[in-house]
Amino acid sequence: MVVIFSDIKKIGFELIAKARELADKRGKKVCAVVIGKDTGTMAQEYIQRGADKVIVTGSSMEHFNAEDVSDILEKVVREERPDVVLIASTKDGKELAPRLASKLDAGCISDANRIYIEGDSILAERVVYSGNGVAVEQFSTLPGIVTVPGKAFDPLPADPGRTGEIVNRDIELKPQRSRIMDVQEMRSEGVNLEDAEKIVSCGRGFKSSDDIKLIKELAQVLKGNTLGCSRPIAADLKWLSEDHWVGLSGHKVKPKLYVACGISGQIQHVAGMRDSGVIVAINKDADAPIFNSADYGIVGDLYQVLPKLIEAIKQKM
Amino acid sequence: MMNIIVCAKQVVDVGEIKVNPSTNKPVLEGIPKKISDIDKNALEEAIRIKEKLGGKITVMTVGPPDAKEKIKELLAMGADEGVLIPRPQGADYHIVSKLLSKGIEKLGNVDLVLCGEASIDMFSGQVGPRIAGFLDWPQLTYSFKVEAEAGKVKAHRNMGDRMVVTEASCPAVLTVTKEINEPRLPSLMQILGSARKPIHEWTVSELGMDKEPARVLEKDLRGVKMERKNIVFKDDMDNAVEQLAEKLAKEGLLG
Numbered sequence: 001m002v003v004i005f006s007d008i009k010k011i012g013f014e015l016i017a018k019a020r021e022l023a024d025k026r027g028k029k030v031c032a033v034v035i036g037k038d039t040g041t042m043a044q045e046y047i048q049r050g051a052d053k054v055i056v057t058g059s060s061m062e063h064f065n066a067e068d069v070s071d072i073l074e075k076v077v078r079e080e081r082p083d084v085v086l087i088a089s090t091k092d093g094k095e096l097a098p099r100l101a102s103k104l105d106a107g108c109i110s111d112a113n114r115i116y117i118e119g120d121s122i123l124a125e126r127v128v129y130s131g132n133g134v135a136v137e138q139f140s141t142l143p144g145i146v147t148v149p150g151k152a153f154d155p156l157p158a159d160p161g162r163t164g165e166i167v168n169r170d171i172e173l174k175p176q177r178s179r180i181m182d183v184q185e186m187r188s189e190g191v192n193l194e195d196a197e198k199i200v201s202c203g204r205g206f207k208s209s210d211d212i213k214l215i216k217e218l219a220q221v222l223k224g225n226t227l228g229c230s231r232p233i234a235a236d237l238k239w240l241s242e243d244h245w246v247g248l249s250g251h252k253v254k255p256k257l258y259v260a261c262g263i264s265g266q267i268q269h270v271a272g273m274r275d276s277g278v279i280v281a282i283n284k285d286a287d288a289p290i291f292n293s294a295d296y297g298i299v300g301d302l303y304q305v306l307p308k309l310i311e312a313i314k315q316k317m
Numbered sequence: 318m319m320n321i322i323v324c325a326k327q328v329v330d331v332g333e334i335k336v337n338p339s340t341n342k343p344v345l346e347g348i349p350k351k352i353s354d355i356d357k358n359a360l361e362e363a364i365r366i367k368e369k370l371g372g373k374i375t376v377m378t379v380g381p382p383d384a385k386e387k388i389k390e391l392l393a394m395g396a397d398e399g400v401l402i403p404r405p406q407g408a409d410y411h412i413v414s415k416l417l418s419k420g421i422e423k424l425g426n427v428d429l430v431l432c433g434e435a436s437i438d439m440f441s442g443q444v445g446p447r448i449a450g451f452l453d454w455p456q457l458t459y460s461f462k463v464e465a466e467a468g469k470v471k472a473h474r475n476m477g478d479r480m481v482v483t484e485a486s487c488p489a490v491l492t493v494t495k496e497i498n499e500p501r502l503p504s505l506m507q508i509l510g511s512a513r514k515p516i517h518e519w520t521v522s523e524l525g526m527d528k529e530p531a532r533v534l535e536k537d538l539r540g541v542k543m544e545r546k547n548i549v550f551k552d553d554m555d556n557a558v559e560q561l562a563e564k565l566a567k568e569g570l571l572g
């Protein structure tokens with residue numbers, strides 16, 4: 001048995017596809033867990049995407065809460081005895097998986113982008129040291145828990161004819177010592193960095209949020225139109241919403257062209273864009289580490305470089 | 318009075334790592350070590366809580382003997398004492414977190430445990446929630462604003478698409494983001510004064526963990542090289558811009 005849980009349906013489909021492959025190799029089944037109130041069609045959809053069984057717990061939980069969800073999954077894992085539990089690597093999943101692992105005394109591998117079986121062993125690979133290495137890790141006891149980022153695996157197409165078992169379970173939640181007081185949607189500009197072909201990013205080299213119009217214009221003339229940024233621009237200064245944030249703790253991108261303006265090029269930023277096709281850097285400090293990670297660079301004040309560059313590119317388009 | 322533990326990890330400075338071209342492995346020996354960045358934010362937050370409510374801060378590390386030097390930096394910043402637990406060969410997150418949990422139990426009467434959202438070398442974010450799970454305590458992860466008062470704590474948490482405010486009664490585990498504060502730099506007086514603060518060394522067997530097998534084994538570690546052209550234009554700006562536009566056109570990126 002392979003158990004999957006995702007707070008986001010789309011990643012749920014991707015996890016099921018991987019779970020299907022692992023389960024088939026070991027002659028086992030795929031079980032998805034669905035928690036919450038609006039679970040009506042989700043169980044059906046999971047089955048159409050490859051699950052054999054869906055456990056639905058219509059719990060009283062109003063918002064995602066790692067304490068409750070780990071208690072629910074602990075019960076499911078003890079009953080179903082899976083070899084592997086796949087959990088979406090969203091922030092919810094990332095706080096859930098290790099809590100669950102400790103309750104089960106289980107191993108947990110975070111942010112795996114490959115999971116496979118070799119002989120009797122289950123292995124997973126993950127990026128470590130900010131992109132300088134890939135660790136190959138193996139579970140020595142089962143179940144093993146793995147968190148998986150979005151888009152690591154392709155979902156299976158929906159098969160409306162597929163059937164499976166849907167089990168409704170009432171799992172009583174124990175009183176928790178934490179309480180969610182407020183939940184607010186974060187500002188999002190609906191940017192899709194992962195699929196962008198050209199990304200122009202800004203960092204703290206910009207003096208004010210108003211100046212971001214300079215790189216917006218560059219993005220426009222490049223016909224890229226996608227803006228990225230370093231962590232401080234989104235997380236500290238909040239000049240752009242967090243869906244623009246590139247890096248280890250933000251989005252991993254691989255456009256054909258990545259332009260970093262006023263970004264120093266700390267390894268945590270580079271970790272998010274090191275797979276880009278061509279990397280261009282504009283920075284006034286000739287010693288900025290970004291130049292080591294770039295194909296082309298201009299040493300200069302971005303306030304002088306950008307208007308000139310925009311003109312030069314316009315001439316060539 | 319708050320009895321606070323800050324979990325701090327000694328890491329290699331990831332910015333300094335190079336990949337050895339002949340073995341295709343990251344070279345980890347001889348790389349400068351430091352306290353993982355966000356753990357200093359965790360300590361800064363603990364100091365602010367202590368300044369408000371009084372109490373004691375203990376820094377706890379599972380790591381090699383040389384981590385003692387780095388713990389001293391945290392004592393200089395404002396922690397009251399340190400605990401160093403040796404890291405067993407091949408220890409995984411199960412072992413490291415359980416050692417920390419047992420250390421927390423041994424210390425006793427703890428109100429808050431603070432961790433970083435993730436360590437800069439492994440970036441897993443496992444240790445905080447694992448400790449909370451072992452101890453069956455509430456966990457307030459990704460906190461960017463914390464308000465503590467006697468017996469309870471409230472955190473504003475960055476959950477990516479949502480901002481969540483969670484309140485919990487103590488004892489609780491908090492993990493903090495880089496944005497929560499600016500860690501202070503110790504004064505010379507504090508650096509000198511930290512020499513008198515104790516660093517206790519506890520053994521793995523005294524925490525009852527000497528026969529514990531790892532759940533995850535590292536089978537291999539491959540290096541990932543990044544090769545770039547590194548063509549940099551400086552000096553004459555008009556010429557630099559022209560040359561860059563030319564290169565981009567040649568790469569077929571101006572279509």
Ligand SMILES: Cc1cc2nc3c(=O)[nH]c(=O)nc-3n(C[C@H](O)[C@H](O)[C@H](O)COP(=O)(O)OP(=O)(O)OC[C@H]3O[C@@H](n4cnc5c(N)ncnc54)[C@H](O)[C@@H]3O)c2cc1C
Nearest residue numbers: 203204205230231247248249250262263264268269284302
């Ligand atoms: C665990 C962890 C995770 C992290 N995750 C991420 C992440 O996902 N993404 C991320 O980006 N960061 C991340 N960081 C932060 C990262 O380490 C850096 O602090 C951050 O990337 C720096 O952002 P910056 O380059 O915009 O700012 P700075 O480092 O301040 O650099 C600004 C640059 O602008 C240049 N500059 C200034 N003025 C001008 C001008 N007029 N013209 C041209 N250039 C100018 C300066 O020379 C400098 O190089 C993380 C850190 C940690 C510890």
Ligand SMILES: Nc1ncnc2c1ncn2[C@@H]1O[C@H](COP(=O)(O)O)[C@@H](O)[C@H]1O
Nearest residue numbers: 324325379432433435436441442443444
């Ligand atoms: N060996 C360790 N000793 C003490 N604290 C640790 C250790 N490893 C991780 N931590 C804590 O757990 C946080 C998250 O680390 P990680 O789970 O490695 O991403 C760190 O920021 C530290 O606060």
